[in-house]
Amino acid sequence: MTATARRGSTFLQITIALRTLTIFLQAVSAGLLLASSCGEVLHSVGARVTYGASMLYLLAAVPAWKPGGGSPRPVRHATGFLVLASGQVVWGIARVPSLHLPLGVLMFGLSVLALARH
Numbered sequence: 001m002t003a004t005a006r007r008g009s010t011f012l013q014i015t016i017a018l019r020t021l022t023i024f025l026q027a028v029s030a031g032l033l034l035a036s037s038c039g040e041v042l043h044s045v046g047a048r049v050t051y052g053a054s055m056l057y058l059l060a061a062v063p064a065w066k067p068g069g070g071s072p073r074p075v076r077h078a079t080g081f082l083v084l085a086s087g088q089v090v091w092g093i094a095r096v097p098s099l100h101l102p103l104g105v106l107m108f109g110l111s112v113l114a115l116a117r118h
Helices: 002-033 040-064 073-093 097-117
Strands: none
Touching: 002 040, 002 097, 040 073, 073 097
């Protein structure tokens, strides 16, 4: 593995960890949303940070794949995850908890799985 590929892989691991943490914090802020008035602001800000972390994950997946000639799998996973995050935004804004909450649980599970794999 070249130094560039190692750096790309390390950056990818960091973005997966960041994304996992932000999704977990979204679950915490969702609980606060139910319990207090400040929860809505925290959940709204957290949604933007989580979406940004998903975009950063995609940006990290490309250099982890291209320079080292590795598998395009991380790019496919990151793209799929960004699609899921977009669905989260749509269902959250539309206030459809029957889709928003299970999708959030799915995203957290997939993110933990990706974190364990890397």
